[in-house]
Amino acid sequence: MKVLGIVVEYNPFHYGHLHHLRESIKLVNPDYVVAVMSGNFCQRGEPAIVNKYARAKIALLNGVDLVLELPTVYAIQDAGGFALGSVGILHKTGVVTDIVFGSESGDIEFLKKVAHMLVNQTPEFQAEFKKQLKMGFSYPNARKYALMGVLSEEVVKLSKSNDILGIEYLKALMKYNSSIEPHVINRIGADYNDPVFKGKLSSATAIRKVIKAGEFEAAKDAIPPTTYEILKEEFSKGRGPIFWEYLEFVIAMFRKMRREDFEKIYSFNEGLDLRFWEAARQTGDLQQFVELVKAKRFTYSRIRRAILHVLFDLEKEQMEKSNVLGPQYLRILGFNNKGRELLKEIKRKSQIPLIATASLYKQVLEEVEKQRNEGKREWQVDRELYLWQFEKDILASDIYTFLYPDKSVRSAGMDFEQQPIMV
Amino acid sequence: MKVLGIVVEYNPFHYGHLHHLRESIKLVNPDYVVAVMSGNFCQRGEPAIVNKYARAKIALLNGVDLVLELPTVYAIQDAGGFALGSVGILHKTGVVTDIVFGSESGDIEFLKKVAHMLVNQTPEFQAEFKKQLKMGFSYPNARKYALMGVLSEEVVKLSKSNDILGIEYLKALMKYNSSIEPHVINRIGADYNDPVFKGKLSSATAIRKVIKAGEFEAAKDAIPPTTYEILKEEFSKGRGPIFWEYLEFVIAMFRKMRREDFEKIYSFNEGLDLRFWEAARQTGDLQQFVELVKAKRFTYSRIRRAILHVLFDLEKEQMEKSNVLGPQYLRILGFNNKGRELLKEIKRKSQIPLIATASLYKQVLEEVEKQRNEGKREWQVDRELYLWQFEKDILASDIYTFLYPDKSVRSAGMDFEQQPIMV
Numbered sequence A, B: 001m002k003v004l005g006i007v008v009e010y011n012p013f014h015y016g017h018l019h020h021l022r023e024s025i026k027l028v029n030p031d032y033v034v035a036v037m038s039g040n041f042c043q044r045g046e047p048a049i050v051n052k053y054a055r056a057k058i059a060l061l062n063g064v065d066l067v068l069e070l071p072t073v074y075a076i077q078d079a080g081g082f083a084l085g086s087v088g089i090l091h092k093t094g095v096v097t098d099i100v101f102g103s104e105s106g107d108i109e110f111l112k113k114v115a116h117m118l119v120n121q122t123p124e125f126q127a128e129f130k131k132q133l134k135m136g137f138s139y140p141n142a143r144k145y146a147l148m149g150v151l152s153e154e155v156v157k158l159s160k161s162n163d164i165l166g167i168e169y170l171k172a173l174m175k176y177n178s179s180i181e182p183h184v185i186n187r188i189g190a191d192y193n194d195p196v197f198k199g200k201l202s203s204a205t206a207i208r209k210v211i212k213a214g215e216f217e218a219a220k221d222a223i224p225p226t227t228y229e230i231l232k233e234e235f236s237k238g239r240g241p242i243f244w245e246y247l248e249f250v251i252a253m254f255r256k257m258r259r260e261d262f263e264k265i266y267s268f269n270e271g272l273d274l275r276f277w278e279a280a281r282q283t284g285d286l287q288q289f290v291e292l293v294k295a296k297r298f299t300y301s302r303i304r305r306a307i308l309h310v311l312f313d314l315e316k317e318q319m320e321k322s323n324v325l326g327p328q329y330l331r332i333l334g335f336n337n338k339g340r341e342l343l344k345e346i347k348r349k350s351q352i353p354l355i356a357t358a359s360l361y362k363q364v365l366e367e368v369e370k371q372r373n374e375g376k377r378e379w380q381v382d383r384e385l386y387l388w389q390f391e392k393d394i395l396a397s398d399i400y401t402f403l404y405p406d407k408s409v410r411s412a413g414m415d416f417e418q419q420p421i422m423v
Helices: A015-028 A052-061 A079-092 A108-119 A123-134 A139-159 A161-175 A204-212 A216-222 A225-236 A250-256 A259-263 A272-282 A286-293 A300-311 A316-325 A337-349 A358-373 A383-402 B015-028 B052-061 B079-092 B108-119 B123-134 B139-159 B161-175 B204-212 B216-222 B225-236 B244-256 B259-263 B272-282 B286-293 B300-311 B316-325 B337-349 B358-373 B383-402
Strands: A003-008 A032-038 A066-070 A098-103 A181-186 A330-335 B003-008 B032-038 B066-070 B098-103 B181-186 B330-335
Touching (some): A003 A015, A015 A032, A015 A098, A015 A181, A032 A079, A052 A066, A052 A330, A066 A337, A079 A316, A108 A181, A161 A181, A216 A225, A250 A286, A250 B383, A272 A286, A286 A300, A316 A383, A358 A383, A383 B244, B003 B079, B015 B181, B032 B052, B032 B337, B079 B316, B098 B161, B108 B161, B161 B181, B216 B225, B244 B286, B316 B383, B330 B337, B358 B383
Parallel strands (some): A003 A098, A098 A181, B003 B032, B003 B098, B032 B066
Antiparallel strands (some): A066 A330, B066 B330
16 A cells, blocks of 8 residues: 655645646555645744635645644744654654655755765764854755765755755654655746746745735636635635734734743744844834844744744743654544545554544543553653644644634634534 | 822823813912823723823923823722822822812712721621622622612712722822822813713713724814824824724733633632633634623723733732832923922922933932932832832833834834933
8 A cells, every 4th residue: 555645835735736746646656645734834934824724625625635734833843843743744644655745956866865964964064064053154054055065066956945855854754764765756836935926837925925915816827726716715704815914913922021031932042032032122013023133044934933933832842852752643634535544544553643623632642541551552642742732733723813804703713613624 | 389289191181181180270279280190001901092202291281290100000900009009109209289180079078988988998888898799790880889878879979980080099198198188170071981072072082082083183173282283293103093902912812821821910800811711712803802701890991901911911919019009119201390390399208219211210229229228218119019010111111112003113112212201
């Protein structure tokens, strides 16, 4: 049995995603397709344009059999943490056999070589890396330049975001000692971050920009009809579109915080706490806030993610524990009939429990502990971390629904009211 | 030397206020007029329509000689706490000889009788009061009905907000054992809360409503030219008008809080914590939030104030200490030439220090402690409470400026940048 695993955000699902999905299926020829998907907040540090259930439904209507949620605490980390969480979910299902990711270089052997070098860091690389960080480069740039010094000019391939992420996926597979086979396919269409709308080849960034400008009809050229219909439905129900700027109120929250309150939060090192504290006092405009915090060593995405780390109170200690132990549960966002079959298999083989009905998350944990205590089954679950990770997903949803344009649908508890999508 | 003290909010200053000011001056014939004024947030639990400096300037242009700020921790309490803070400021100046407040009944002797009864609570009254509270009435209503039972029908006079507040002023004077002489004048014009615009006789509520509807020019009939000009200037600079609804983001903050986080905050008793917790989950609309929390025993104002108590983290312990020890400093918002003379007198006679330049608030405290240690002067100041009260004023301003309509002027630190107004 072959099970293809892919890592997605689908914010929103466009023709580039459809192409990637079809090419991946062609390459692996799997019996089932599982996608692990960011929930209500994405890796760029932004709320998704529509909620996770709507995005899961679109995925299911376009060829995915099962959508699992990437826990928030991984979805809003840098490439390393994001990959650790998403590969962790796929690996811990116990059924995924192959993973395919996009790559600008298309050179899996080269990416593996780099991943190996990073996992088994040579003293030579380490020294070079430290040197680059000291020069003030951001983490990804310092790493790139360090690799350049060690690996010759080949490394220019590493400047593209998919290759960078690909290396992280490979590192995560090594970390979990996973038997999942990695593959790459060449990306087509616009660059991940390309803001220019190019019709069918537009990036998600460009599509969101067009929607933000009130030109939803124009975005139609870049998204499959299923995406269009479901976005339209969400918008008509007042649940979208949601944009990053809606989080502006965080500045008022930051003004309440003392400097030491920032220090406790994940990602607040290298002086980011002082920069946040000062910027919150200088401006009441979120875009300007980010500009004020910006420095060579802090990318925009990192700053946006750090805003969310504060908003969701992601403490250093629990985040570090998450990055050692990996995800603690498999959360089902949706499935089709084939996905239902696969779920039976996952139920038998997974290392961590499946959560179908969110309101039962405490009972699920109790059952796991009971089975473990009775020696019936091994589970790779840490009680405290399980609860912490899941409660952060609920909090993220409760903040997300507050951002809905229509005030009358802003109630909290989305996770408890919505059952997994079945198509 | 006669010094008239008055308690004001001037949100905004209108013809009713002007009448009250002139009548008070006529009645007392003072050498100086001191107003203690709510800062950026008012007793109804709302941000003021324009900031405290603008409102202080209007007061100075209309006959007040010195404006002192009522610390936030008193300004956003119920009538009792509000009166305790404002009378405390006037009393602790050491110079105020007379206080005049508006009254619907106009019967100072009757109000004094009631105040005495409340301060020296008879067992008869206490029993009746408890009975009414148990029946589910709000604090002010339970008190009114209890007094009715004890004082006969005269007490119908007590249903009006000015009389209720007047009793609290009288109680506060007793509490401080103050020699300030109280007087009442009859209110004219609209009821404090009357929402209907009535031209020259409109309430502040009605005026704010007209401004909110975008009819600032129409509000001109109800406000003196100085108010009109200064509001116009504030609005043109993007610093107003500010309305209560701008605080809607508190709901997102509340969704982050656990029930026990509410319990620590002042005014969260009688189940208000649970009501807040639940309402924040049910709605994302601030008006609806208040409706959901509303119950017979919680007035709208109390709920709005409780929202601010959470927003400013007003802990029970420090608030109770504030209500025992009273205000810890005299903060100067503005003065005219006569006010400057009076300030010299206050500097000699006050029980608590004057703060003219906010950024020096820690040095002012050090000087006070030095003088006390050297036996040079008695000061009625508690170090911890002084810092706590003042830092809450700064926080209130930092949240207030975030509400400015023009994002480019939303920087924090208003208190440190603005010197007292001199006219």
